[in-house]
Amino acid sequence: MNQRNTDTLIVATLDLNLNKATLVSLPRDLFYKRTKINSIYRRFGADVLKNTISEITGLAIDKYVMVDMYAFAELVNVLGGIDVELTEPLVDPTYRVRDENGKWSTLYYPAGVHHVNGVQALRIARARHYTPVFSRDMRQQQILKAVRNKLLSIGLTDINQLSRIIKLGFKYVETDISWLEAFSLYRSYQDVTINQAVLSTGNVLYATYTNLLATGLAEDQVDEDFDKGAWIVVPLDNDWKVVKKFIEEKIAE
Numbered sequence: 001m002n003q004r005n006t007d008t009l010i011v012a013t014l015d016l017n018l019n020k021a022t023l024v025s026l027p028r029d030l031f032y033k034r035t036k037i038n039s040i041y042r043r044f045g046a047d048v049l050k051n052t053i054s055e056i057t058g059l060a061i062d063k064y065v066m067v068d069m070y071a072f073a074e075l076v077n078v079l080g081g082i083d084v085e086l087t088e089p090l091v092d093p094t095y096r097v098r099d100e101n102g103k104w105s106t107l108y109y110p111a112g113v114h115h116v117n118g119v120q121a122l123r124i125a126r127a128r129h130y131t132p133v134f135s136r137d138m139r140q141q142q143i144l145k146a147v148r149n150k151l152l153s154i155g156l157t158d159i160n161q162l163s164r165i166i167k168l169g170f171k172y173v174e175t176d177i178s179w180l181e182a183f184s185l186y187r188s189y190q191d192v193t194i195n196q197a198v199l200s201t202g203n204v205l206y207a208t209y210t211n212l213l214a215t216g217l218a219e220d221q222v223d224e225d226f227d228k229g230a231w232i233v234v235p236l237d238n239d240w241k242v243v244k245k246f247i248e249e250k251i252a253e
Contacts, residue, residue, distance in 0.1 A: 071172030073118030
């Protein structure tokens with residue numbers, strides 16, 4: 001969460017019988033009922049966001065977890081860093097970074113496994129220029145998997161580290177999951193298999209602009225000075241059923 005906008009939205013379904021979890025990323029620019037979904041929480045609160053996500057996905061959203069992005073970085077540091085695997089190089093010349101020695105450069109990570117601290121993990125999660133549009137969503141899921149793996153490596157007898165994590169949760173995490181429920185989930189899903197998917201223009205979405213969508217026009221049908229509005233993504237043929245079907249099929253895999 002960034003400035004009360006939910007720029008990272010991931011729907012998780014858990015199936016204890018199959019010992020499986022499915023993560024589906026919803027793009028922040030997904031446009032539903034004339035609103036980008038990343039602004040719903042800020043404007044209307046968690047309950048409206050849960051209901052909206054339920055309408056979009058066709059899933060009953062039972063619980064939610066909101067994590068401030070800086071708290072996320074602190075969690076990674078408390079864990080002693082995480083190992084993140086990048087399947088392709090991450091390059092963003094517009095993203096200025098400073099290393100531990102105070103030297104400035106631009107964001108660059110070659111493909112491979114990287115051990116990163118909280119700030120570095122946040123950079124990988126947020127970088128979006130000069131990369132495929134929806135690659136950020138998959139990187140965010142990879143980071144979540146890395147956090148999960150590190151959490152599972154902590155023994156229940158490591159009281160000091162567990163205590164720091166719990167205190168961090170009380171301070172920065174907003175959720176309707178009780179700590180007893182969270183602990184039960186932690187115990188029940190330690191060996192769970194994770195399926196990952198991202199709603200994108202590579203499957204069931206297409207990109208357009210708000211004013212083009214409102215007028216039913218394409219880019220090649222308007223003049224150069226036409227105000228196209230904000231960049232958005234919507235379902236193919238503007239049919240939300242294709243989104244529900246895509247998610248249903250991913251859960252069934």
